[in-house]
Amino acid sequence: MNLIDTHAHIYSAKFDSDRDEVIEEIRQAGIERIYMPNVDVETIDRMLECESRYGDLCVPMMGLHPCDVKEDFEQQLYVMEGWLNSREFAAVGEIGTDLYWDKTNFDRQKEALQIQLGWAKAKGLPVVLHCRESIDETIELLENAQNGSLTGIFHCFTGSLEQANKIVKLGFLLGIGGVATYKNGGLDQVIPFIGLENLVLETDAPYLAPVPYRGKRNTPAYLPSIAERVGDMLHISAEIVATKTKSNALNLFKEINS
Numbered sequence: 001m002n003l004i005d006t007h008a009h010i011y012s013a014k015f016d017s018d019r020d021e022v023i024e025e026i027r028q029a030g031i032e033r034i035y036m037p038n039v040d041v042e043t044i045d046r047m048l049e050c051e052s053r054y055g056d057l058c059v060p061m062m063g064l065h066p067c068d069v070k071e072d073f074e075q076q077l078y079v080m081e082g083w084l085n086s087r088e089f090a091a092v093g094e095i096g097t098d099l100y101w102d103k104t105n106f107d108r109q110k111e112a113l114q115i116q117l118g119w120a121k122a123k124g125l126p127v128v129l130h131c132r133e134s135i136d137e138t139i140e141l142l143e144n145a146q147n148g149s150l151t152g153i154f155h156c157f158t159g160s161l162e163q164a165n166k167i168v169k170l171g172f173l174l175g176i177g178g179v180a181t182y183k184n185g186g187l188d189q190v191i192p193f194i195g196l197e198n199l200v201l202e203t204d205a206p207y208l209a210p211v212p213y214r215g216k217r218n219t220p221a222y223l224p225s226i227a228e229r230v231g232d233m234l235h236i237s238a239e240i241v242a243t244k245t246k247s248n249a250l251n252l253f254k255e256i257n258s
């Protein structure tokens with residue numbers, strides 16, 4: 001099975017002690033590409049170090065995570081814009097909104113998101129969106145920002161079928177991760193009604209490990225469990241899920257479909 005992990009923080013310090021072995025297991029598991037979402041200015045060096053070490057596998061994005069939009073966000077965005085102007089990145093990410101951790105910060109999060117959506121439009125890049133307890137708010141922001149050129153992924157989608165349909169209508173894909181394997185994850189009410197052409201797979205490693213690894217450190221090597229589960233929901237093989245979601249991911253990130 002050849003799979004693409006559209007969202008993994010493989011540069012996380014949680015892999016510092018054994019990253020070489022983890023990368024070997026990832027390759028053995030058939031993972032062909034890992035798209036790495038950036039978090040803040042502190043993670044850039046670590047992420048680019050992974051790219052230079054495992055460049056055939058690990059592809060970086062650039063962006064400021066909504067949970068890290070603080071007083072200094074304009075300085076952080078200035079640094080990131082400099083990076084985006086100096087070399088190629090696969091996407092602007094991870095960006096978005098988060099009303100779970102901090103509700104007082106929402107105006108600032110929206111401002112940072114608007115700025116970064118502007119970069120994506122100007123550069124023709126997809127965006128990778130994080131939204132937690134803020135799917136409706138994020139959909140509304142995107143509906144207003146959409147000029148026909150914005151596209152991307154709602155990463156770690158856990159919403160309703162109605163929200164999923166709105167996202168598809170907006171021209172975005174759903175990022176399906178470990179939550180699909182959780183008993184009360186709710187995605188069995190969504191995935192069977194959303195075409196495979198609108199899905200990509202992800203782990204969000206080191207977080208949100210799928211069943212049967214739930215609670216452990218997550219790794220892209222667990223991605224086949226997610227493909228299996230999505231296949232079960234759609235009554236198709238994991239192989240078909242892998243092939244189609246891989247091609248969706250490569251098309252989105254504008255790589256030649258090999």
Ligand SMILES: [Zn+2]
Nearest residue numbers: 007037094204
């Ligand atoms: Zn993430």
